[in-house]
Amino acid sequence: MSEGAAGPIRVLHVITGLGRGGAERMLYTVCAESRRRADAEPRRGAPIAHHVASLLPGGRYRPLLEGVGIHVTTVDAGQVWRFPAAVLALARLIRRERPDVLQAWMYHANVAAALALMVIPKADRPRLIWGVRCSAMEVERYSWRLRVTLALHRLLRGLPDLTAVNSQAGRDDHLRLGLIVEPAPVIENGVDVESFAPADAERRAAARRALNAPDDAVVALTLARVDPMKDYPLLIETARRLPSVQFLAAGEGTERLEGPPNFRGLGARDDTATLLAAADLLISCSAYGEGMSNSIAEALAAGLPVAATDVGDAARLVGAAGRVVAPRDADALAEAVGALTADENARRALGATAARRMRQEFSISRAVDRFEALYRAGEG
Template identity: 45%
Template sequence: MTGCPIKVLHVITELGLGGAESMLTRMLTKAPVPSVVPEVVSLVPGGANRDRLVEAGVAVSDLGLDRGRPRLGALLALARRMRAGEADIVQGWMYHANLAATLAAALPAAPAVPVVWGIRCSDMDTSRYGWQLRAVIGASARLSRRPAGAIANSQAGIAVHRALGFRPRRFDYIANGLDTDRFRPDPAARAEMRTVLNLPASDSPVLAVVARVDPMKDHAGFLAALDKLPGAVGLAIGKGTEDLPDRPNLRRLGPRTDVPRLLAAADFIVNSSAFGEGFSNAVAEGMAAGCPAVATDVGDARLIVGETGRIVPPRDPAALAEALAALIAEEPAAREERRRAARQRIETEFALDRAAEAFAALHREILAETGTARR
């Protein structure tokens, strides 16, 4: 059993530049496991990460769904894909994909294949979104005994979902893994991007936020904190940030594919999220690039940052500004040591190959438990 390659069908809601999409893509393209043959099905067509997967030779297809408009025919197509691709195990990524995979696997057209859910968030404030999200989470809780297991990328995510009534047969934790070759200190890129972005002198602190505009991310809190830090400049990177209020101390950069080079220009990575985070890729990527983190105490931020940065309460711009001011005021030698420690923590604790191997090992365990492993 252990010597036989396993075929893993990953089902994901979409393949844009979000955290789950990026984790799946870098795991399959940067840390492929020789004993695993992956395939990806996206519910929604397109996305920048789709192109990256295809370029790396990963088989990718989609169900042609529009957001918020499920179709029974799409579930049938997914069931047929499970059979045609001879999947040994199906790994879901995010609520909608988890449900789609579970329902499709129950159809007569599907083979007998275990489904594993992927939980990528923690305490979502569903009042900030439409009724559909509440319905999906409620349905997920009711169906959570159906999958063979669930994998969360944060310990906070496991605790929150247990409280919501999720009862999978097993609930495992695998932290995200980071590509520390792509995200690293880069003095040449730092000098170039500071010029391109028209950033002030090197003694003016540059604070990066990498997050789509969404109630979860609390950009208003970040901007309020930024205004309390004279001389500091913010880099707002992510979908929708181009539409944030225009101000001299903010660079509104929108969605970007050159995030590693932008982070090279920054001094600190900031996460101002109010709720919902699981494992923040943005915080970990910033740390890998040598940017100490100041993050709100949401999801596993405290576990990621450790002693290398600061953790503050969510929805508290004054506390966020105070923590940033304290780090900015440190002596150059202390700041340099903090930068080094931030990167080292990511290299040591959140290696990409470790995460990929953990997924493969867990999938093999589940195949053995369910008696569906190929001989």
């Protein structure tokens, strides 16, 4: 543990992996913005020093973290049989680095962090913060590994000092299911409102040319990996019902999806801002499990209305800037998308209102303020 409040507050983050995903992006955002603040505003208080431990090697965000000066260590749990060794390696890392705060992100990392602390003397244990990034999952759709992880999560739920949850729905679901206990503050995802600002006509035209989207087409965009919770069959059925709308889907596995002629899967992409600049609206059609959707928040910040299923905090996010319908209901989703595509002027007015609201209520600065407050809670 650090000695005295004058030194840096050391935070060791534990995450399952550093590939594409909302939790990974938020971890990078918190570390990068906190590092920027420490460099730009050295008199804010004790600086916060971040270190990241990943249970899986590689990943898109590893070089990005290292590029902003954040050290990344892999404690390899790539195979089930390696998990006990990874927990012991994490425990050794904790004893060596002596962080003030151990923050875990998502189920597997939560369990690994809690188990690692159990083999460390109590006097040497940092404060433990768990992280929950989803609402209730339909676990029967996934492997036995997730079921075992959730069983351990339930057994270990009393060990963390608190659990930070990114949605009210996720908080309520996890408390109800006995997977976490209080305190469980909600810290919504922050949005980079500068990077995802509404596109001007020139940037929109360039983005459309890059995607071979006609100027006069109405483009509905979905940003999600292929996973049962994302319910791509619902999106494809919606596309069949609205042949005049061009549907684009970006995310890992989407390039292999088959749909009607007006549906195109783009695969994994790193140019989200460009995709949003080319679109007229966003569709989020998750069936379950969503917490606070990054794609919804980014689309709203970019001035796009949203048609979403009522999963997680979608209704709270969308507000009046779109339509929210029941999950797994193709009739309702097709009607919602049709209504948003029917009137261009109304669509743009909704988008402008959404962009203003995201800037005011969901900025990165606000989210990082709240994370830093958690880290500083034990200061001194």
